[in-house]
Amino acid sequence: MKRLRLFLPVCTLFFLFSCFGTQKTGTTGTDDGIIDITFLQLNDVYEIAPLGDNTGGMARVASIRKELLAENPNTFTVLAGDFISPSVTGTLKYEGQRIRGRQMVDVLNTLGLDWVVFGNHEFDYDLSDLQARLDQSDFVWMAANARLLENDAAVPFYKNRNNVKEPCPDQQIIMVKDKDGTSIKLGLFGVLITSGKKPWVQYSDPVAAAKQQYSVLKNNADVVVGLTHRDIVDDLALAAEIPGVPLWMGGHDHTNMFHKVGTAVVAKADANARTVYIHRLQYNTKTHKTTVKSELRSVNASIADEPATAAVVAKWETIKEDALKVPALMPGNP
Secondary structure (H helix, E strand, O other): OHHHHHHHHHHHHHHHHHHHHHHHHOOOOOOOOEEEEEEEEEOOOOOOOOOOOOOOOHHHHHHHHHHHHHHOOOEEEEEOOOOOOOOHHHHOEEOOEEOOOHHHHHHHHHHOOOEEEOOHHHHOOOHHHHHHHHHHOOOEEEOOOEEEEEOOEEEOOEEEEOOEEEEOOOEEEEEEEOOOOOEEEEEEEEEEOOOOOOOOEEEOOHHHHHHHHHHHHOOOOOEEEEEEEOOHHHHHHHHHHOOOOOEEEEEOOOOOEEEEEOOEEEEEOOHHHOEEEEEEEEEEOOOOEEEEEEEEEEOOOOOOOOHHHHHHHHHHHHHHHHHHOOHHHOOOOO
């Protein structure tokens, strides 16, 4: 009996020690080999506020983003080209200069955008305007088949950061990890249409550029997804040529589209964020199988504004209204 009385406290101590030890490590379970990644997709966004029919609105999109992040911290927001131009606000003057996309970058920075691919409308203005927008942005720009012609050389577009040129990447690889310890390398690249002709832009073939980027990424990433700003017929052909990419998030067509090419998804949302696409990608590290489930979400008055983004939208809407009252700030006045 004495042995039994001695044994019970020892067991109790061992149990308590085990519990405290588990809590200290912060683990939540065993790696199950499955990881979920969510993409929130926008494309062709020219207006920051809701449209005349009360659809769209970037503050509402920001609320969707927060909802998705609460559901899955591995959520990434992407914009598949065209946002700098055109818009009425962009043609107006503020602080002595044409706005020319400044409002969009300000709103997208606040919203928390992760990646964009250049669209043809990013080249509507002068290089100085585009460079200013690049420098002001917190998100990553991609354009594997577009180069800046500078000093007789074709170089990647770049951001000026602390007097250093930070090149816009053709592709990126990031490590993604979930709470049970499953981790993978996610690869992403972007290509665009070649119609935005400017003397300071040099284009290469988007198909050849996409193949080149994929050939690099497939050996260094577990999953590779593509961002495009091209006609749907070209996107479908590209998906067929690179079957290893399970998800293509595109822009340029302005109306929502969803296609399957083999097992790959090719999707586009409606322009001006009337809708967004939500893609839930799951990857199994044991079977190396990728699945994608996509949902088209309407952006309307049923979605509350995210306050921080709404405040920035309101600021620029006020600037627009004030500028429209002053002839000197209107388009056509230097």
